[in-house]
Amino acid sequence: MKDVNPRVLGIRDPVSLQSLAARITEQIAQGEQKPFQRVIDVSCGDPHRAGMPPLSFARQVLAVCLYPELLKESSFPVDVRQRAEKLLGACNGGSVGSYSASSCGIPQIQKSVAEFITRRDGGVASDPEDIIFSSGSQKTLKLVLHLLSSGQGPTQTGLLTPLPCPHTLPMLLDEVGVKLVPYQLLEERGWAIDLEELHRALKAARRHCEPRAIYISNPGNPTGHVQDLKTIEEVIRFAASERLVLLVEEVYQDSVFGQDKKFLSYKKVLFEMGASFSESVEMVSFHSISAGTMGECGLRGGYMEVINMDLLVKNFLTSMQGPSSPPVLPQLALEIMVNPPSPGDASYEVFTQEILQKVETLAQNAQRACEFLNAVPGMSCQPAMGGVFLYPRLHLPAEIIQEAQRSGLRADVLYCKKLLEEEGVCLGPGSENGHDDENYHIRLCISAPTAVLEDVLKRLRSFHLWIQDRHH
Amino acid sequence: MSVLQEISSDVRNMKQMENFVLFRRTNEIKEELRRGVRKSYREVIDVSWGDPHRAGVKPLSFVRQVLAACLYSELMDGDKLMVDVKQRAQRLLGTCAGGSVGSYCATAGIPQTLQSVSQYIMRRDGGVPCHPENIYISPGSQWALTNILKVLVNSEASPRTGVLIPVPCHSTTIISLTTLGAVAVPYYLREERGWALEMEELQRALDSAKGVCNPVALYMINPGNPAGYVQSRKSIQEVIRFAAEKKLFLLADEVFQDCVYGKESEFVSYKRALAEIGAPLSDSVELASFHTASKGLMGECGLRTGYVELVNLDPAVMKHINNLFSTNSCPILGQIALDVMVNPPQPGDPSYPLYLKETQHIRASLAQNVRRVEEVINSFPDFSCQPLEGGAFAFPRLFLPPKAIERAKEAGLQPDTFYCLRLLEEAGVLFSPGTEYGQKEGTYHIRFCIMTPSDTMEEILRRLSAFHEQFMKEFS
Numbered sequence: 045m046k047d048v049n050p051r052v053l054g055i056r057d058p059v060s061l062q063s064l065a066a067r068i069t070e071q072i073a074q075g076e077q078k079p080f081q082r083v084i085d086v087s088c089g090d091p092h093r094a095g096m097p098p099l100s101f102a103r104q105v106l107a108v109c110l111y112p113e114l115l116k117e118s119s120f121p122v123d124v125r126q127r128a129e130k131l132l133g134a135c136n137g138g139s140v141g142s143y144s145a146s147s148c149g150i151p152q153i154q155k156s157v158a159e160f161i162t163r164r165d166g167g168v169a170s171d172p173e174d175i176i177f178s179s180g181s182q183k184t185l186k187l188v189l190h191l192l193s194s195g196q197g198p199t200q201t202g203l204l205t206p207l208p209c210p211h212t213l214p215m216l217l218d219e220v221g222v223k224l225v226p227y228q229l230l231e232e233r234g235w236a237i238d239l240e241e242l243h244r245a246l247k248a249a250r251r252h253c254e255p256r257a258i259y260i261s262n263p264g265n266p267t268g269h270v271q272d273l274k275t276i277e278e279v280i281r282f283a284a285s286e287r288l289v290l291l292v293e294e295v296y297q298d299s300v301f302g303q304d305k306k307f308l309s310y311k312k313v314l315f316e317m318g319a320s321f322s323e324s325v326e327m328v329s330f331h332s333i334s335a336g337t338m339g340e341c342g343l344r345g346g347y348m349e350v351i352n353m354d355l356l357v358k359n360f361l362t363s364m365q366g367p368s369s370p371p372v373l374p375q376l377a378l379e380i381m382v383n384p385p386s387p388g389d390a391s392y393e394v395f396t397q398e399i400l401q402k403v404e405t406l407a408q409n410a411q412r413a414c415e416f417l418n419a420v421p422g423m424s425c426q427p428a429m430g431g432v433f434l435y436p437r438l439h440l441p442a443e444i445i446q447e448a449q450r451s452g453l454r455a456d457v458l459y460c461k462k463l464l465e466e467e468g469v470c471l472g473p474g475s476e477n478g479h480d481d482e483n484y485h486i487r488l489c490i491s492a493p494t495a496v497l498e499d500v501l502k503r504l505r506s507f508h509l510w511i512q513d514r515h516h
Numbered sequence: 517m518s519v520l521q522e523i524s525s526d527v528r529n530m531k532q533m534e535n536f537v538l539f540r541r542t543n544e545i546k547e548e549l550r551r552g553v554r555k556s557y558r559e560v561i562d563v564s565w566g567d568p569h570r571a572g573v574k575p576l577s578f579v580r581q582v583l584a585a586c587l588y589s590e591l592m593d594g595d596k597l598m599v600d601v602k603q604r605a606q607r608l609l610g611t612c613a614g615g616s617v618g619s620y621c622a623t624a625g626i627p628q629t630l631q632s633v634s635q636y637i638m639r640r641d642g643g644v645p646c647h648p649e650n651i652y653i654s655p656g657s658q659w660a661l662t663n664i665l666k667v668l669v670n671s672e673a674s675p676r677t678g679v680l681i682p683v684p685c686h687s688t689t690i691i692s693l694t695t696l697g698a699v700a701v702p703y704y705l706r707e708e709r710g711w712a713l714e715m716e717e718l719q720r721a722l723d724s725a726k727g728v729c730n731p732v733a734l735y736m737i738n739p740g741n742p743a744g745y746v747q748s749r750k751s752i753q754e755v756i757r758f759a760a761e762k763k764l765f766l767l768a769d770e771v772f773q774d775c776v777y778g779k780e781s782e783f784v785s786y787k788r789a790l791a792e793i794g795a796p797l798s799d800s801v802e803l804a805s806f807h808t809a810s811k812g813l814m815g816e817c818g819l820r821t822g823y824v825e826l827v828n829l830d831p832a833v834m835k836h837i838n839n840l841f842s843t844n845s846c847p848i849l850g851q852i853a854l855d856v857m858v859n860p861p862q863p864g865d866p867s868y869p870l871y872l873k874e875t876q877h878i879r880a881s882l883a884q885n886v887r888r889v890e891e892v893i894n895s896f897p898d899f900s901c902q903p904l905e906g907g908a909f910a911f912p913r914l915f916l917p918p919k920a921i922e923r924a925k926e927a928g929l930q931p932d933t934f935y936c937l938r939l940l941e942e943a944g945v946l947f948s949p950g951t952e953y954g955q956k957e958g959t960y961h962i963r964f965c966i967m968t969p970s971d972t973m974e975e976i977l978r979r980l981s982a983f984h985e986q987f988m989k990e991f992s
Binding site: 047050063085103114143179215372 | 585623
């Protein structure tokens with residue numbers, strides 16, 4: 045291979061703390077002595093990794109779908125068996141091993157998702173043909189970004205991206221050749237969006253690229269901010285007047301716990317703004333089974349709903365899926381997510397209990413962790429209203445920053461590396477979320493059993509105090 | 517006007533897939549049947565995909581039991597499942613973060629699965645070493661292929677990057693290539709010689725690229741898709757030497773390696789053939805070889821899992837490949853299926869008898885189908901099929917009468933699409949037209965999946981024969 049594609053060369057190196065965490069886990073398994081017994085990795089939104097249990101109903105249904113002999117198994121609740129039968133009927137050859145009927149996904153499930161969206165949005169209609177499935181929301185996002193990507197240098201497509209943004213986004217943009225144009229969120233106001241900042245960022249961006257779209261994460265990843273009606277309307281007006289496509293990632297929509305906070309879908313707000321907006325603003329909204337109460341990251345399932353998109357563009361999106369037909373089992377999981385057990389169903393009680401417990405745990409964790417971290421000298425944390433992350437700010441001693449410079453690492457990366465090596469806790473450095481100046485942050489996933497989170501917090505505090513002590 | 521439409525030239529230049537008109541009509545017919553419209557058939561038999569389960573082949577019990585147990589571990593309580601199923605599920609769950617298939621995994625895949633795969637490759641290749649660090653598990657082999665192509669293809673370059681591809685070639689690869697902005701440089705396989713690859717033809721193809729594009733890679737499918745050939749060791753080594761001489765990166769799509777049934781045929785991997793050539797080629801020729809859980813006896817297309825093994829790549833390039841693969845996560849369940857595929861039940865295991873029975877049944881059906889397809893197709897004077905040696909498809913040639921070709925043109929369709937559409941309408945059987953895959957100018961083919969239960973194949977052949985006679989008579 046003489047020349048590697050420059051686009052691939054341009055993909056920034058991943059931080060790789062996770063591989064270090066895996067290596068250390070392996071070393072412990074081999075019997076090496078460490079100052080801790082096990083590594084706890086809460087750097088990603090991966091609740092099962094941290095020990096959160098999956099939803100029983102979902103797992104039971106999926107197990108039966110995989111091995112239909114279990115349809116005869118009376119120990120499974122009757123609604124589990126009925127749902128599995130219905131879902132298997134939607135699969136070609138009655139098997140989850142078949143390709144999906146269409147490259148967008150299984151038609152009956154597209155319909156279920158559309159119905160869910162319609163219910164969620166108080167009647168604003170959703171068309172099954174606008175629902176495109178893929179193996180994870182990032183994958184569907186990539187499809188859309190590929191469409192947006194064009195040009196080089198001053199004509200390169202730019203994407204207005206929140207700062208901080210989901211940590212997987214920067215590399216994705218590198219890969220598709222779209223320029224990341226950051227708009228700062230207001231930390232002091234719980235990471236709210238500032239309209240003036242949007243204008244500023246756009247104006248500045250237009251000098252060196254062509255911004256074509258704006259990315260929104262609501263509830264925010266990693267910030268935990270939940271946008272209010274006024275904000276959403278402002279953003280939509282902004283996008284409409286500047287002719288930007290709205291890419292709205294709403295994967296944590298079922299994880300809102302802040303007091304008096306409610307998830308408002310961009311689509312619903314758009315439609316309530318009247319025909320001049322609802323018939324013209326182009327929007328794509330993303331959801332996933334990886335997030336929220338399902339937390340099934342390893343199953344790889346997500347969908348996007350395309351709104352006001354030209355038919356030609358839609359056709360292109362669906363035909364681009366061709367070579368990468370979405371996996372079947374996650375679509376079934378999606379169906380379960382949008383159609384949970386109803387009151388009266390055999391599994392309803394257990395299901396509701398499990399969901400309640402998860403949301404309560406999340407709310408408690410968010411509050412506890414925020415209070416705890418704010419009490420640690422040299423740390424400050426905005427409260428989270430939703431989502432699964434906390435994103436505290438670090439005040440680092442000058443010596444750490446210098447040491448980092450000498451090793452060619454960012455200071456927050458060095459911090460996380462040392463934290464991992466000293467305390468066996470793996471967090472995410474804010475650099476991955478786009479913070480690449482002295483605004484040091486770390487991110488931690490709070491969707492974990494409370495005891496695990498306590499452990500993480502204690503180790504983190506102990507480490508942070510030690511770091512500050514060492515350098516005084 | 518749509519913002520997106522303005523930007524993307526790909527949208528503006530999009531070509532409608534030939535198959536689209538067939539898919540749409542299939543859905544309409546299915547709907548008509550549901551509503552009770554009378555037809556000469558009660559259901560549509562769709563063998564246009566390489567999808568055995570769709571065609572009615574049953575999944576293998578062992579793999580499904582393990583998967584179910586991994587999803588819902590309570591299943592392991594009591595005696596519902598055999599001991600070896602439970603042991604396997606427990607071992608595999610132990611390799612997942614948090615003991616759950618719902619967690620993310622490392623970029624290249626679960627380390628233990630990578631180990632299993634590399635050991636399988638070593639066994640397959642008679643001991644040729646295989647390192648887990650050179651393997652990447654991916655959500656489907658096409659996804660891995662697209663990623664490797666992404667590294668090779670520079671869409672902004674002038675002249676554009678070229679990739680040599682066989683004619684016929686399965687359509688998903690063609691789509692991947694064009695989406696990436698690469699130029700497909702076709703080399704024609706010689707149908708009359710069992711779809712043999714002739715070196716003069718490779719040279720001609722390479723020469724044709726001069727001044728048009730910059731060829732960097734040679735893509736080969738073995739066993740074939742859609743054509744059912746299995747390449748000989750000699751042919752593979754010729755290709756390797758050619759690639760070495762012309763400095764081409766070898767892309768070996770070997771997803772059907774477990775589907776070989778020709779009596780004289782043997783699957784030899786490109787990697788093994790390369791190793792047998794010896795140094796210096798064995799240390800220098802760059803090769804990517806692709807495999808999957810979708811094909812073979814497991815046929816688990818819906819799980820979406822495959823892998824790529826990279827041979828002789830520069831460590832610097834491997835680093836970039838790693839970055840690229842890290843932008844997407846692979847499904848855990850698929851990796852579990854992969855583990856079972858490379859480590860099936862062995863004699864002595866409690867699940868072995870059932871496993872043996874099921875796999876033998878699938879193989880026997882396949883062998884029977886092959887025999888019957890060749891028999892029936894070759895019995896028609898205007899229909900011919902090269903010997904089927906491997907893969908999951910038949911790709912017979914149709915000798916269409918001029919009147920049929922004329923009628924097709926009037927309808928704005930390719931002649932083989934026209935044939936397939938009529939076959940669908942009148943016989944309720946869905947094949948795919950040779951146009952999708954590329955074929956020599958003036959020749960027409962159809963492709964259909966032969967991994968089906970035997971009685972399904974009999975029904976297909978019955979309907980096909982009746983239709984074919986009728987069709988040929990109509991246009992004689």
